[in-house]
Amino acid sequence: MQVILLENIDRVGKKGAVINVSDGYARNFLLPKKKAVEATPVNKKRLEEELKHAEKRLEKEKEVLQALAGKINNASVTIAQKVGDGDRLFGSVTAMDIVDALAKEGVHIDKKKIHIENPIKELGAFTVPIKLHPEITAELKVNVVKA
16 A cells, blocks of 8 residues: 655655555554555655745844844854963853853744854854754854953
């Protein structure tokens, strides 16, 4: 029986795939649990329309993220930290510190998108990559100064 998957299923296929499965698997598992629908011409046409709408939505989302990346690339944040002997920081500058500093600038992002390769434990200027989308990465200039 041919079905269209409504969600990703391990070792079977991804959402939106048209696959052949045994009749029993389709009738007893996929269809009752609403994990798939029968691959009729009407359902195939609906799937194509949904894919077109999803693609348009993704394009709009990418445009918004491109604009946000441009804003972040032009931004610079200053973070004041307490220092000890030799201008070494007590602790380090974390992703949450950067998120708070960006929020004061009017840019709101998730801290999981900030990728600090090495902990920032000294004063100075640093460039921090922010991965907004798999294809879009922004570079933020972070200045760490004495408190």
